[in-house]
Amino acid sequence: MTVLTQKTAPIEGQKPGTSGLRKKTRVFAEPGYLENYVQAIFDAISPAGKTYVVGGDGRFFNDQAIATILRMAAANGVARIIVGRDGILSTPAASHLIRLNGTDGGLILSASHNPGGADGDFGLKYNIANGGPAPEAITDAIFANTKTIATYRITQDAAPAIDTVGSFRLGDMTVDVVDPVEDYAALMEELFDFDAIAKMIAGGFRIRFDAMHAVTGPYATEILETRLGAPRGSVVNGVPSPDFGGGHPDPNPVWAKDLMDHMFAPDAPDFGAASDGDGDRNMIVGRGIYVTPSDSLAVLAANAHLAPGYRDGIAGIARSMPTSGAADRVARALGVECHQTPTGWKFFGTLLDAGRATICGEESAGTGSNHVREKDGLWAVLLWLNILAVKKQSVAEIMAAHWAMYGRTYYSRHDYEEVDAEVAGDLMVDLRDRLDGLAGAEAGSLTVESAEDFDYVDPVDGSTATSQGIILNFDGGARAVLRLSGTGTAGATIRLYLENHVEPGGDLAMDPSAALAPVAEAADALSGLKSRTGRGTPDVVT
Numbered sequence: 001m002t003v004l005t006q007k008t009a010p011i012e013g014q015k016p017g018t019s020g021l022r023k024k025t026r027v028f029a030e031p032g033y034l035e036n037y038v039q040a041i042f043d044a045i046s047p048a049g050k051t052y053v054v055g056g057d058g059r060f061f062n063d064q065a066i067a068t069i070l071r072m073a074a075a076n077g078v079a080r081i082i083v084g085r086d087g088i089l090s091t092p093a094a095s096h097l098i099r100l101n102g103t104d105g106g107l108i109l110s111a112s113h114n115p116g117g118a119d120g121d122f123g124l125k126y127n128i129a130n131g132g133p134a135p136e137a138i139t140d141a142i143f144a145n146t147k148t149i150a151t152y153r154i155t156q157d158a159a160p161a162i163d164t165v166g167s168f169r170l171g172d173m174t175v176d177v178v179d180p181v182e183d184y185a186a187l188m189e190e191l192f193d194f195d196a197i198a199k200m201i202a203g204g205f206r207i208r209f210d211a212m213h214a215v216t217g218p219y220a221t222e223i224l225e226t227r228l229g230a231p232r233g234s235v236v237n238g239v240p241s242p243d244f245g246g247g248h249p250d251p252n253p254v255w256a257k258d259l260m261d262h263m264f265a266p267d268a269p270d271f272g273a274a275s276d277g278d279g280d281r282n283m284i285v286g287r288g289i290y291v292t293p294s295d296s297l298a299v300l301a302a303n304a305h306l307a308p309g310y311r312d313g314i315a316g317i318a319r320s321m322p323t324s325g326a327a328d329r330v331a332r333a334l335g336v337e338c339h340q341t342p343t344g345w346k347f348f349g350t351l352l353d354a355g356r357a358t359i360c361g362e363e364s365a366g367t368g369s370n371h372v373r374e375k376d377g378l379w380a381v382l383l384w385l386n387i388l389a390v391k392k393q394s395v396a397e398i399m400a401a402h403w404a405m406y407g408r409t410y411y412s413r414h415d416y417e418e419v420d421a422e423v424a425g426d427l428m429v430d431l432r433d434r435l436d437g438l439a440g441a442e443a444g445s446l447t448v449e450s451a452e453d454f455d456y457v458d459p460v461d462g463s464t465a466t467s468q469g470i471i472l473n474f475d476g477g478a479r480a481v482l483r484l485s486g487t488g489t490a491g492a493t494i495r496l497y498l499e500n501h502v503e504p505g506g507d508l509a510m511d512p513s514a515a516l517a518p519v520a521e522a523a524d525a526l527s528g529l530k531s532r533t534g535r536g537t538p539d540v541v542t
Contacts, residue, residue, distance in 0.1 A: 001171025002156040003324045008032050012148035014040070018485075020125020022111045025061050028122040032152075034065055038072050038107075039152035040145035041126050044138060045105065045446055048077030050194035050218050053097045053127075055089025055180065056109030057215040057278040059116035060242040065089050065109055065124070067159040074173040075153040081173060082343050084180035086163050088240065090215045090279030092185040092368070092376035095131035099372065100183055110215075110278035113365075115251035117243030130353055132373030133346035135463065181222050189221060191309030191371060192382045196389040198228045206269035209381065210259040211238045213245035216275035219378055236280075249276050251283035251365050251377070252289060252542045255382035261393075264288055271388065271395060275377035280345075281365040284384055286395020292542075294324035294411045294499075297361030299402050300383050302330045304359055305413055307369065307386040314358035318348050321454050321469055322481045322497040323363040324517040326409040333406070342456050342468040343483065350460035363413060363497065400508075407503040410515035414496040414538035415485075416529070424492035427532050431470055433480065438472070443522035446474040472523060477501040480523035494533065 014021060014037050021037055028034050056062040060409045066087040073081055082097055083089075089097070089110055111123035113401070126134045126142065134142075160168040160175055168175045175453055188194075201207065207230050211217035217238030224230045237245060248255040251274035263272040263285040273283035284291040301317050304310040316337035317327050331338035337356055341347035345366065351357040352370045361367040366375030385397075391398060438451040454468040469483030478500040485493035498516040502508060524530055 001074060003431040003488065004154055004156055005151050006035070006154060008036055008149060008152055010147050010149055011036050015143050016125065019112065019133060020108070020123050022121055022123035025116070025118055025120055025122040026452050028065070029061055034068055034124070035072065035152045035154065036146060036149055037124060038069055040142050040149055041107070042072070042076045043145045043149075043164045044141040045064075045126070047073065047104075048137070050104040051080040051082070051101070053082045053089070053094050053101070053103050053106035053494060055084035055094050055106075056087055057090070057238040058088050058242065059111065059122065059244070059277065060118055060120065061122050062109055062242070065122070066162070068154070070159040070175060071155045071157065072153060072385070072487050074157075074170045080176065082176045082178060083162050085165055085177050088180045088218070090180070090184070090219060090282055092372050092374045093180060093219070094373035095127060095374040096184055096187055097178070098127060098129065098131040108175060108278070110216065113248075113249050113276040113280050113281060115195060115244065116277065117246075120243060121185055127373070130349060130373050132349035132352075133344070135346055135349070137463070161166055181218050184219060185223050185227065187371060188379065188382055189227070191379070192307050192386045193389065193454070196227060197382070197385045200385070200389040201229050205271070206270045207234045208259065208262055208272045209235045210255065210256055212249040212251065212276065213237045213241040213276055214249040214275065214277045214279070215237065215240050216279040216378055216532045219279065220275070223378065223382070238373060239496045244277060251276050251281050252540065253283075254540050254542070256283055259283070259285060262291070271385065273381045273384070275381075276365070279377050280375040282367065282380040283365055284380070284395070286399070289396045289399060291395065291399065292324075292411050293365045293367070294326050294363065294409065295399065295402070296380065296384075297323065297359070297367050298406065299387070299398060300332050300361075300367060300380065301327055302334075302358045302402065303387045303391075304369075304383065305311035306390040307383055310358065310369070314486065315355050316351070316357040317358040318351050318360040320344070320362040321471070322413070322483065322495065323361060324409045324411040324499045325479075325501065326406065326411075327361065329406045339459070342454070342465045343418050345373075345375055347456070347458070347465070350458055356460065356481070363411070387395040400412060403508045404504055407501055407506070408508045409499050409501045410510065410512045411497075411499045412512055412516050413542045414498070414520070415540040416496070416533055416535050417495040418491035419494055419533050419535070421492040423532060424494050427494070427527060427529065428470065428482065428484060431527050432467070435470065438526065441526075443474070445518045446476070446478060446522040448526070449473045449475050472526060474519065478519045482523065482527060482529075496520070496529065496538070498523065510517050
């Protein structure tokens with residue numbers, strides 16, 4: 001094997017966000033850009049003699065990037081790479097392979113729910129040996145390396161073809177190409193009652209799963225159609241495409257409009273679901289009813305014991321700070337811990353490893369459990385199906401019963417995308433500077449009860465994260481949260497989260513927009529969001 005030590009120089013802006021480094025595909029494809037970042041990762045983790053998992057969601061540039069990573073891994077002394085056939089691995093499946101094989105970590109190529117294609121987005125993140133995203137101590141080290149890098153190492157030998165399952169060599173490194181679906185599907189069979197779900201489907205229960213031309217298609221087809229017996233065609237848009245069929249693989253009512261149209265039609269299926277680009281997010285829809293991610297987390301936590309993998313109950317619930325408090329009420333009823341963390345799945349890792357949480361969720365359509373260390377879209381779908389099979393109720397009936405027991409937390413997220421970064425930053429700074437004096441202030445028809453800039457201390461390892469988003473609590477239990485997203489690739493995305501809780505016995509059938517209108521008005525009065533951004537309405541409402 002011939003190894004080249006290539007001179008290079010730091011490239012501006014290679015700072016990982018909440019889930020790795022994400023940029024436009026054309027940026028990643030620039031000479032040296034990917035190589036610099038991969039070398040910065042290797043320099044932070046000392047990879048010689050170690051084993052890693054590599055795979056991605058199949059978006060444009062995935063195959064070229066994996067070939068480069070394999071050549072650099074060999075040059076940096078990696079002993080073994082486990083890679084999905086054709087470079088395909090959903091993010092939860094990659095996490096499972098890391099854990100199943102006891103590897104030292106993995107490199108996952110994806111920009112999650114962001115658009116793909118030559119003019120779309122690309123991303124790369126490093127996951128540690130527990131299968132979860134690298135903590136900030138490691139991502140900080142990676143970023144520091146990007147600012148001082150002078151050389152990267154790469155073999156001049158060609159990477160082996162990875163379109164066939166088998167074992168191959170690249171210099172002294174072994175490359176094991178594996179079926180991307182098989183091990184993940186086997187894990188799902190351990191967790192859920194496939195017999196009960198299959199019986200429900202055989203009895204006429206109809207499913208529509210929209211894979212959005214993304215990575216979950218092969219997984220959903222194998223599990224839902226082949227193993228559970230759903231009719232062929234129950235999985236739609238199931239063939240992964242480098243540009244996701246020209247669509248936006250974000251499972252929400254805006255981008256998954258086709259699924260919403262089917263689920264609200266007169267002849268709607270019983271259950272609808274969608275997943276995103278890399279398979280770690282989900283959208284749940286019943287006949288005539290959309291389930292918010294915050295409500296879905298609460299329902300899954302309340303009913304997890306109905307699935308074999310969780311029959312002994314759950315140890316605790318963890319949710320990201322912008323996610324509604326619906327799950328907190330379930331935790332109190334179950335007598336288990338409930339943790340509020342910053343946004344980013346990496347913050348759940350220590351809680352899961354320590355056995356202090358079993359079910360985790362984020363308002364951005366991510367839910368998961370301790371079976372892996374990533375959110376998992378198809379896992380959430382299967383747990384919903386398991387619950388439906390046991391309870392023998394519709395999605396709407398399950399939601400009505402849940403709200404009757406715990407009350408209803410009306411919830412919505414407003415995304416203001418590609419806002420001028422300076423404008424967005426100044427808005428947050430100005431609001432942050434006024435927090436101490438907001439208690440008691442009138443904002444529209446509401447009164448501020450308290451205001452804070454959310455800081456987090458991990459209860460397991462003591463690590464901290466500061467200034468994670470601004471929380472505005474109002475009298476009566478309403479809440480608004482403002483934060484800048486770390487998952488975009490252009491400008492800044494301001495996310496405004498609105499919630500308003502109604503206790504059991506109250507009006508549980510309001511239009512969510514009406515229930516949340518006073519909260520939106522109050523948040524705008526305090527932040528000046530609309531006037532400062534020049535946006536009369538958000539780009540996306542979920």
